[in-house]
Structure formats: structure tokens, C-alpha cells
Amino acid sequence: xxxxxxxxxxxxxxxxxxxxxxxxxxxxxxxxxxxxxxxxxxxxxxxxxxxxxxxxxxxxxxxxxxxxxxxxxxxxxxxxxxxxxxxxxxxxxxxxxxxxxxxxxxxxxxxxxxxxxxxxxxxxxxxxxxxxxxxxxxxxxxxxxxxxxxxxxxxxxxxxxxxxxxxxxxxxxxxxxxxxxxxxxxxxxxxxxxxxxxxxxxxxxxxxxxxxxxxxxxxxxxxxxxxxxxxxxxxxxxxxxxxxxxxxxxxxxxxxxxxxxxxxxxxxxxxxxxxxxxxxxxxxxxxxxxxxxxxxxxxxxxxxxxxxxxxxxxxxxxxxxxxxxxxxxxxxxxxxxxxxxxxxxxxxxxxxxxxxxxxxxxxxxxxxxxxxxxxxxxxxxxxxxxxxxxxxxxxxxxxx
Numbered sequence: 001x002x003x004x005x006x007x008x009x010x011x012x013x014x015x016x017x018x019x020x021x022x023x024x025x026x027x028x029x030x031x032x033x034x035x036x037x038x039x040x041x042x043x044x045x046x047x048x049x050x051x052x053x054x055x056x057x058x059x060x061x062x063x064x065x066x067x068x069x070x071x072x073x074x075x076x077x078x079x080x081x082x083x084x085x086x087x088x089x090x091x092x093x094x095x096x097x098x099x100x101x102x103x104x105x106x107x108x109x110x111x112x113x114x115x116x117x118x119x120x121x122x123x124x125x126x127x128x129x130x131x132x133x134x135x136x137x138x139x140x141x142x143x144x145x146x147x148x149x150x151x152x153x154x155x156x157x158x159x160x161x162x163x164x165x166x167x168x169x170x171x172x173x174x175x176x177x178x179x180x181x182x183x184x185x186x187x188x189x190x191x192x193x194x195x196x197x198x199x200x201x202x203x204x205x206x207x208x209x210x211x212x213x214x215x216x217x218x219x220x221x222x223x224x225x226x227x228x229x230x231x232x233x234x235x236x237x238x239x240x241x242x243x244x245x246x247x248x249x250x251x252x253x254x255x256x257x258x259x260x261x262x263x264x265x266x267x268x269x270x271x272x273x274x275x276x277x278x279x280x281x282x283x284x285x286x287x288x289x290x291x292x293x294x295x296x297x298x299x300x301x302x303x304x305x306x307x308x309x310x311x312x313x314x315x316x317x318x319x320x321x322x323x324x325x326x327x328x329x330x331x332x333x334x335x336x337x338x339x340x341x342x343x344x345x346x347x348x349x350x351x352x353x354x355x356x357x358x359x360x361x362x363x364x365x366x367x368x369x370x371x372x373x374x375x376x377x378x379x380x381x382x383x384x385x386x387x388x389x390x391x392x393x394x395x396x397x398x399x400x
Contacts, residue, residue, distance in 0.1 A: 003093030006033040007048050009271050011184040017046045019375045022393045032070050075102035082106040088386035097148035112385040115152040120162050127215055127293035146170050161296035179378055181300045182371045187272050193309045203236040204348055207281035209274050210301050212241040215294050217287035223337035225259040232348050242268045275308055283347055284310040289334050290317055306361040311354045313343045328360035
């Protein structure tokens with residue numbers, strides 16, 4: 001596994017590694033994510049080789065420079081590791097896509113190359129840095145994507161919408177497999193839910209654990225707080241994530257509205273601690289705003305909410321409506337703070353409604369979302385690429 005990510009909190013990459021280990025495979029990870037020095041770490045039999053990085057969030061030029069500098073370090077370390085360990089498959093995780101070219105020498109000597117497009121760079125770039133469709137930057141990004149996919153033996157992506165867009169941009173459909181995201185089943189488990197009626201909260205807590213960035217629409221929840229305070233005296237909004245520049249603007253917004261006492265910001269925490277906080281909350285919220293990326297990117301946190309038994313309030317996005325219907329998720333129009341507040345009030349006043357929504361979310365998980373199905377697709381792909389036969393264990397944890 002190769003990429004610029006924090007392996008210890010990246011549930012998609014950790015999931016792949018866990019599936020392979022359970023099937024009897026051997027997994028090394030080469031990653032760069034703000035580590036202070038080169039390290040060799042190990043977790044559950046997976047070796048993690050680290051490369052220092054100085055990623056600069058929110059700055060286009062620094063993104064490019066950091067990725068460019070990392071390329072040569074990755075190429076040298078990966079080549080050295082390949083000749084020592086002779087990997088059958090090298091699985092690259094974007095962003096960026098062009099990191100696959102660091103596997104040139106291993107590919108020449110027989111390693112199979114997978115490009116895993118967690119988030120398509122053209123859509124992601126336009127979401128973070130609004131750009132014109134035909135700008136030079138966008139043309140270069142699409143070229144980078146096509147060349148990277150052409151170099152790879154296979155392409156994986158995270159949902160059918162991403163796959164459709166890749167096909168439209170010239171990547172052959174026969175070369176793409178969709179592996180949907182699913183929460184880490186070692187962390188998010190139905191069995192961790194408390195017994196019904198055993199938990200009583202002093203506050204009515206809305207929770208958002210994730211990326212704090214403009215595209216997630218957290219201003220909507222904060223703008224709704226003055227109304228909610230009048231209706232729900234014990235209301236509490238808990239936002240958990242890395243407190244970068246946008247978090248400061250949200251804190252200022254809460255201060256200007258006089259709701260600081262009711263809005264809590266906590267720094268990002270390890271994934272394994274998230275379930276504990278979800279169990280202390282009453283409603284999971286996802287107020288994301290629609291754009292080229294957010295409208296089609298599956299929000300894994302909604303699945304986490306559902307698994308942990310939280311009723312969900314979400315902005316009405318295409319991808320969320322495909323995941324859950326109106327009986328499982330309470331929808332509001334994106335950006336509409338008044339409608340968001342009405343959803344919160346409805347759930348606060350109706351405990352039976354909260355229970356029905358949790359039950360419907362459970363039923364939807366059982367019908368539509370199966371981890372076992374995703375594991376089988378991935379391990380079957382590796383068997384074909386590496387010309388091996390490894391057992392495919394069952395991981396189906398959907399509720400029965």
C-alpha cells in the first residue's frame with residue numbers, strides 16, 4: 001500500500017490491509033503524512049514505513065510542491081523495498097494519482113500496479129478550489145488522471161458515480177472496479193450500542209466528527225443555534241475535527257451569534273475513540289453543501305452514525321438520497337438553517353420518531369450495504385492480478 005495518508009486513521013486503507021491479513025496475505029505500507037522522521041511502525045502484523053512530509057493545507061502551490069518533492073523519495077524507498085520483498089501487487093492510493101509512476105521499476109520487474117482513486121482529483125480540486133471546467137489547471141489534472149490510469153494495470157474507485165466520471169474522461173470501463181467505503185468493523189460495531197433505555201443524556205447533543213471545511217456546511221448548524229436555544233434549552237452542538245483556518249471562522253460565527261456556550265469544538269481524535277462520543281450524542285448531522293464532488297462522494301460518517309444507532313439529519317444531496325430514504329434520514333435543503341432547526345426540533349420532541357429512523361437505517365444497511373461483498377470484489381481482483389488463489393473470508397456485519 002502506497003500513498004500520502006495517515007494509515008492509523010485511514011479506514012479505507014486499514015480495511016484493505018485487514019482483509020488481506022485475514023486472508024493470509026502479507027502487507028507493507030509506505031506512507032507520508034507529517035511524520036517527524038523516517039520510522040518503521042507495526043500494527044496487527046502490518047509494517048508501516050513512514051516518510052516525513054510538510055503538507056500545507058489549503059495552499060495550491062504548497063500542495064503541488066509537497067507532492068512533487070515526495071515523488072522522488074517514494075520512488076527510491078519503494079524500489080528498495082520491492083527488491084527486498086518482491087511484492088506481487090503494489091496498491092497506490094490517491095491523491096495524487098501520479099504517485100503510481102514511483103512504481104516504474106517494480107512494474108518492469110513484474111509487480112502489478114493498482115491505482116485506487118478514493119476521490120477523483122478533478123472533482124476534488126473544483127470542490128476545494130473553484131475553477132473553470134476548461135482552465136489550464138483542470139486540463140492538466142484530467143491529463144494526469146488519464147496517464148496515471150493508463151500506467152496502472154487496474155483502477156479501483158469508491159462508488160459508481162466516480163466510475164462513471166472516469167469512463168467519461170476516457171478510462172476503459174473494463175479496467176475499473178468499484179469498492180465502496182465501509183466503516184472499520186473493529187471500531188464501529190452494532191454490539192457496542194447500549195441497551196435500549198439504559199442511557200440518559202443531560203444535553204441533547206448534535207454531533208459532527210470529520211473534516212472541518214467550507215464544503216461541509218457547518219455554518220448551517222451554527223446559524224440554526226439561536227432558534228434551537230429557544231426551543232431546546234439543553235441543546236449542544238459538538239464539532240470534532242482538526243482545528244485549521246476554517247474552524248476559526250466557525251468559532252467567530254458562534255461568538256457573533258452569542259451561542260458559544262452551546263457550541264463545542266474539539267480537536268480531531270483517533271477513529272477508535274469516535275464510537276464512544278457517538279454513544280453520548282443524540283443525533284448525527286451531515287450539513288454538507290452540494291458541488292461537483294460532495295454531491296456524489298459517499299459520506300462514510302452516515303454509515304457510522306447508522307451502525308452506532310444514531311438518528312441522522314442530512315442535507316438533501318444526491319448521494320445521500322441514494323443511500324437512505326426519507327424514513328431513515330431526516331433531510332433538509334442544503335444551506336437552509338431554518339429547515340435544519342425544524343428537523344432538530346422534530347427529533348427532539350419525538351422519541352418514537354428517533355427510534356423508527358434508527359430501525360429503518362438498520363434495515364437499509366442490511367439491504368444495501370454489505371462489507372462481505374466489497375471484500376470479495378477486492379480479494380478476487382488481487383487473485384486475478386497476482387495469478388494466485390487466496391481464501392476469501394467473510395466480513396458481513398450488517399444487522400439481521
